Amino acid sequence: MAKDxxxxxxxxxxxxxAMYETPAGCEKDLQHCLELAExxxxxxxxxxxxxxxxxxxxxxxxxxxxxxxxxxxxxELRRCEDNRVPAFQALMDKAMMTVARVxxxxxxxxxxxxxxxxxxxxxxxxxxxxxAVYGHYIDDMLRKKAHILSKEEEKLLAQLSEISGVMDDxxxxxxxxxxxxxxxxxxxxxxxxxTHGSYIPLVSGKDRRVRKEAYEHMYAQYEKYRNTVATxxxxxxxxxxxxxxxxGFGSALEAAVFEDNVSVDVYNNLIDVVNAHLPAMHRYVALxxxxxxxxxxxxxxxxxxxxxxxxxDITFEQAQAIIxxxxxxxxxxxxxxVRNAFASRWADVYENExxxxxxxxxxxxxxxxxxxxxxAGKLDDVFTVIHEMGHSMQTYYSxxxxxxxxxxxxxxxxxxxxxxxxxxxxxxxxxxxxxxxxKAYLINQYLDGFKGTLFRQTxxxxxxxxxHAAVEAGDMxxxxxxxxxxxxxxxxxxxxxxxxxxxxAIEWARIPHFYRAFYVYKYATGYSAATAISKKLIEEGxxxxxxxxxxxxxxxxxxxxxLLKLAGVDMSTPEPIEAAMQTFESLLDELESLIG
Numbered sequence: 001m002a003k004d005x006x007x008x009x010x011x012x013x014x015x016x017x018a019m020y021e022t023p024a025g026c027e028k029d030l031q032h033c034l035e036l037a038e039x040x041x042x043x044x045x046x047x048x049x050x051x052x053x054x055x056x057x058x059x060x061x062x063x064x065x066x067x068x069x070x071x072x073x074x075x076e077l078r079r080c081e082d083n084r085v086p087a088f089q090a091l092m093d094k095a096m097m098t099v100a101r102v103x104x105x106x107x108x109x110x111x112x113x114x115x116x117x118x119x120x121x122x123x124x125x126x127x128x129x130x131x132a133v134y135g136h137y138i139d140d141m142l143r144k145k146a147h148i149l150s151k152e153e154e155k156l157l158a159q160l161s162e163i164s165g166v167m168d169d170x171x172x173x174x175x176x177x178x179x180x181x182x183x184x185x186x187x188x189x190x191x192x193x194x195t196h197g198s199y200i201p202l203v204s205g206k207d208r209r210v211r212k213e214a215y216e217h218m219y220a221q222y223e224k225y226r227n228t229v230a231t232x233x234x235x236x237x238x239x240x241x242x243x244x245x246x247x248g249f250g251s252a253l254e255a256a257v258f259e260d261n262v263s264v265d266v267y268n269n270l271i272d273v274v275n276a277h278l279p280a281m282h283r284y285v286a287l288x289x290x291x292x293x294x295x296x297x298x299x300x301x302x303x304x305x306x307x308x309x310x311x312x313d314i315t316f317e318q319a320q321a322i323i324x325x326x327x328x329x330x331x332x333x334x335x336x337x338v339r340n341a342f343a344s345r346w347a348d349v350y351e352n353e354x355x356x357x358x359x360x361x362x363x364x365x366x367x368x369x370x371x372x373x374x375x376a377g378k379l380d381d382v383f384t385v386i387h388e389m390g391h392s393m394q395t396y397y398s399x400x401x402x403x404x405x406x407x408x409x410x411x412x413x414x415x416x417x418x419x420x421x422x423x424x425x426x427x428x429x430x431x432x433x434x435x436x437x438x439k440a441y442l443i444n445q446y447l448d449g450f451k452g453t454l455f456r457q458t459x460x461x462x463x464x465x466x467x468h469a470a471v472e473a474g475d476m477x478x479x480x481x482x483x484x485x486x487x488x489x490x491x492x493x494x495x496x497x498x499x500x501x502x503x504x505a506i507e508w509a510r511i512p513h514f515y516r517a518f519y520v521y522k523y524a525t526g527y528s529a530a531t532a533i534s535k536k537l538i539e540e541g542x543x544x545x546x547x548x549x550x551x552x553x554x555x556x557x558x559x560x561x562x563l564l565k566l567a568g569v570d571m572s573t574p575e576p577i578e579a580a581m582q583t584f585e586s587l588l589d590e591l592e593s594l595i596g
Contacts, residue, residue, distance in 0.1 A: 002351045002352055002353045002355070002444050003351075003352050003353070004352060004353055005081060005082055005352040005353065005354070006272070007352075008349075008350055008352055010346075011345065012348070012349040012350055013345065013348055014077065014286060014345055014346065014347060014348040014370050014371070014372075015344065015345040015346070015348075015368065016074065016078065016081075016370070018367065018368060019070060019073070019077075019367050020074055021073045023074075023078065023087065023088075023091055023254065025420075026071045026074045026075060026091060026095075027065050027091070028076075028092055029068075029071040029095070030071050030095060030098045031067075032067060032104070033064055033067050033068045033071065033098055033102055034058070034065070034101060035100060036063065036064045037064055037101065037102040037105035037106060039060075040057075040060055040061065040064060040105060040106055040109075041105055041106075041108070043056075043057040044108050044112070045112070047109075047112045047116065048112075048115070048116050048120075048557070049451050050124070051125075051127060051128035051131060052128065054113075054124060054128075054131065055128055055130045055131055055134075055286060057109070057549060058131075058134055058137075058405070059130075060407055061106065061109065062404045064102060064106070064365055064366055064478055065404065066364075066520060068098065068099065068102055069364040069365065069366075070364045070365075070367060071095055071098070072095045072096075072098075072099060073097040073362055073363060073364045073367060073370075074367075075088070075092045075268050076092060076095075076227075076362065077362060077370055077372075078091060078092075079091070079092045080348075080355065080356035080372055081348070081352075081354075081355060082352065082353065082354035082355060083354050083355070083356060083433055084353075084354040085354070090439075093312075097406070097431070100161060100162050100259030102158055103158050103161060104155065104158045104159060104161075105395075107151070107154045107155045107157075107158035108151050108154070108155065110141060110148055110154070111136075111148055111150060111151040111153075111365070112151060113141060113155050114141060114142075114144075114145045114148045116357035118142055121138055121142070122207045122444070125138065129242075129400050133403045133405060133406070134405055136406060136556075136557055136558060137405050137406075140261075140417070140559075141418060143261065144258075144373075145259070146248060146422050147247040147248050147249065147255075149246070149247070156252065157246075164239070164505070165515075166231070167232045167235050167236040167239065167515060168236065168332055168512075168515035168516070170232055171232050171233075171236075171515055172512065174225070174228070174229070174232075175196075176196065176513070179221045179222075179225075180221070180423075181193070181194035181195065181199075181217045181218055181220075181221050182194055182217045182220075183211075184202075184210065184213040184214060184217060185213075186202070186205075186207075186210055187205055187206070187207040187210055188561065189548075194214050194217045194218060197357050198213060198214075199218055200303060202214035203215055203300050203302075203304070204303045204304050205304065206304065208300075210295075210547060211300040211301065211303075212298070212300050214300070215298075215299070215503065216503065217490075218510070219503035219506055219507070219510075220503075222506050222509040222510055223503070223506055226479045226506060226509065227479055228327075228480035228508040229479075230477070230478060230482055230509070232237055233482070233508070233509070233514060233515070234471075234476065234478075234482075235386070236514070236515050236517070237252075237467055237471050237477065237517070238471060240252040240255075240256075240468060240517045241468060241471050241472055243255065244256075251264075251468070251469070251472055252468045252472065253267060253397070253465055253468060253469075253518055256517055256518035256519075257518065260410050260411075260412045260559060260560050261558065261559040261560075261561070262412065262561060263572065264377065265572075266525065266561070266571060266572060266577045267461065267465070267518070267521055269463070269573075269574045269577065270458055270461065270521055270524055270525055270528075271458055271461060271462050271578055271579065272574070273574045273577040273578055274454065274455060274458040274524070274577065274581070275492075276298060277581040277584075277585075278492065278493060278495070279416065280491060280581065280585050281451070281455050281494070281495065282485035282494070282495030282496065282497065284299065284447060284451065284588055285302075285451070285494055285495050285497050285498060285586075286495070286497045287306075287591070287592065288301070288302075288485050289305050291306035291595065292304065292306055293585070296499040297497055297498050297499060298423030298499050298501065299490075299494075299498060299500065299501065299503070299504045300586065302358060302451075302498075303492070305441070305444065305445070305448075306444055307437065307440055307441040307444055308437075308441065309378070309379065309441060310379060310438055310441065311573070312379070314377050314378065314379065314381070315379045315419075316349055316375055316417060317379075319375075319381070319382045319385055320339075322382055322425075322429075323338065323382065323385060323389070323425070324338065324339065324384045325428060326386065326421075326424050326425040326428035326429070327386075327421070327424060328428075329424060329534075329537040329538055329541070329545065330424070330545065330548075331542075331545050334393065334549070336568070337393065337396065337505050338389060338393065341368075341392065341393075341396075342387065344368065344393060346368055346369055346370060346371050347370075347372075347385070347388075348370070348371070348372050349370040349373050349375045350373075350374070350375055351374040351375075351376070355372075355374065356372060357374060358372075358374065359371070359372055359373050359374065359384045359387075359388050360388065360391075361388045361389075361391030361392045361395065361418075363392065365394050365399050365404050365407050365408075368396075369392030369393075369395040369396055370386045370392075371385075371389065371390070371391075371392055373385060373388065378434075382425070383422055384420060385396070385426060386421045386424075386425050387418045387421060388418065389421060390417040390418035390419070390420060390421035390422070391414065391417060391418045392407060393421075394414070394416075394417035394432045394552050395411075395553065397480050397549070397552040397555075397582055398551045398552070398553065398554070398555035398556075400553075401553035401554075401555065402553070402554070402556070402557055406555050406556050406557040407555045407556065408555065408556050409554075409555050409556045409563075410556055410559075410560045410563075411519070411522050412522050412525065412526070412560035412561075413526070413529075413551075413560045413563055413564060414522075414526070415522060415523055415527065415530070416526045416529050416533065416551075417530075417552060418530075418565070419453075419526060419527050419530030419531070419534075420530045420534045420537070420548070421534050422449070422530075423530055423534035423535075424533060424534055424537065424538070426442060426445070426446045426449075427534070430442045430443060430446070436548045436594055439594060440591055440594045440595055443587050443590055443591045443594070445571045445585055445589060446592060447584065447587055447591065449527075450527070450580070450583075450584045450587075453523050453524060453527045454524050454527045454528065454580060454584070455493060456483075456493075457520045457521065457523040457524040457527075458521070458524045459489055459490070459493045460511065460513065460514070460521075461518070461520055461521035461524065461538075462489060463485065463486055463489055463508060463514075464514060464517060464518055464520070464580065465518075466485060467482065467485065468517065468518075470485075475550070479506075483505040483506050483507075483508075485542065486505055486506070486507060486508040487500070487504065490504055490505070490507070525571055525576075525577075527578070527580065528571075528575050528576045528577045528580040529564055529567075529569045529571060531576075531579065531580040531583050532568075532569050532576045532580065533548055533567050533568070533569060535583070536548075536567075536568055539584035544568065547567050547568050548567045549569035550566045550567070551563060551564065551566040554566060
């Protein structure tokens with residue numbers, strides 16, 4: 001049973017007091033942000049008066065943003081410590097309300113900035129040294145100029161922002177709060193509730209009956225509300241399409257990738273290359289069936305480890321030592337910062353009652369990076385720690401090498417740093433494993449990472465692309481058409497060795513990421529880039545390390561494809577995805593040779 005938070009030792013709790021000693025400080029800053037946002041409106045109608053006015057406005061805008069991001073992060077962290085505490089719920093609600101009001105107050109800024117002729121802006125940047133740091137921001141604004149609406153239209157959209165996520169919020173409440181998936185008997189014969197948190201552990205267990213019953217209980221609930229969920233997702237897609245048309249894009253996909261200055265070709269390259277290598281995925285699925293010794297392989301058999309996990313408990317201190325060794329290719333400076341991160345309580349380590357499940361990295365420009373964990377002492381937990389530390393190290397390097405305007409790195413690159421760390425840990429453990437069975441287990445886990453991220457997220461990306469394209473062509477999705485589309489894709493990705501059933505076709509209905517359209521492909525591209533970078537770090541040493549650290553320090557000072565080029569990876573071409581596929585196939589060869 002999870003402990004009460006007060007019973008967790010201080011050294012295993014994050015140092016949230018470094019941001020504010022008490023929540024009162026956060027509330028004071030939220031109020032101050034509202035006052036600053038109100039004052040900021042004095043710039044309305046004056047931006048074109050000259051470079052000094054523009055620079056002052058940009059600096060004041062940053063001041064609001066810095067203060068607001070700190071308050072929002074603090075509110076989120078406190079709520080995550082114990083979601084049952086009403087005071088923290090209220091603080092987070094207040095923070096989100098403040099974000100909406102600040103956004104509305106500043107909604108005039110970009111339309112007005114975009115109305116200034118480009119030649120004039122270029123001349124101002126040349127004449128006013130203080131504007132140089134805003135060069136990329138202004139370049140990006142000019143790039144987006146054709147899609148920025150009038151001041152009145154932007155204000156209207158800002159006012160609608162609080163309700164624009166209604167489909168997502170409704171789905172979240174339905175799926176996470178209202179749905180009850182029932183109980184089953186676990187491997188020991190004890191009654192357990194099927195929840196989102198327990199589902200993966202249940203379908204990853206050795207008892208096939210437990211896996212099957214958990215799977216059926218989960219999807220039965222979505223089947224029961226299939227039309228409601230289909231309506232929510234359908235309107236979410238329609239909203240994406242409508243917003244893309246309002247802003248003058250040719251498609252919702254074009255609008256989504258435009259934000260990162262990424263070509264639609266990058267998205268389609270991912271799908272095309274992965275599709276070309278699906279025979280390797282089918283080969284891996286067939287190997288799983290063989291190793292599990294099953295007459296038929298069902299979708300509820302996809303998550304169970306085909307080899308037994310090492311029977312060991314790893315203390316958090318031991319995990320830190322393993323991570324330190326694995327990060328040797330990153331060099332002394334990086335490793336020293338990671339050691340200090342543990343000593344300085346960046347991480348909230350153990351589960352407690354009411355704590356947010358899972359793991360994440362958070363933080364802002366004016367705070368240390370923070371890591372939420374629910375560490376349980378298993379090898380998988382060590383991978384979680386090094387993954388989240390990768391995120392936090394990118395945040396650390398970015399904040400210390402970029403001004404605020406350029407410190408926030410794009411989501412497109414956000415999964416790279418975390419997955420590089422994971423890849424280094426896998427190679428460290430595989431190369432040092434003297435037991436063939438342990439080595440086989442680690443390789444299988446690495447392959448499962450490819451399966452769950454590169455293949456599965458690409459499957460999701462293909463589904464999103466096809467559903468949005470159907471709506472844009474005038475075909476309104478129904479539950480039946482969504483299930484048909486998803487079921488066909490699932491069969492294509494997993495191949496002929498899986499015995500499909502009626503449940504998997506509605507899996508789309510439980511994927512929350514689909515309410516953030518065209519987001520999941522970034523996991524797959526990030527995984528591909530990280531695979532290539534980690535290989536360079538191990539094989540090339542100092543030159544690759546210098547390039548990678550330059551990438552980590554670059555934050556968001558350029559577009560993501562250009563940033564990744566600093567680390568020696570060009571995502572505008574199919575090569576990194578092809579290289580990742582080759583790594584997958586070589587690992588598969590290695591596993592087959594180990595198990596005979």
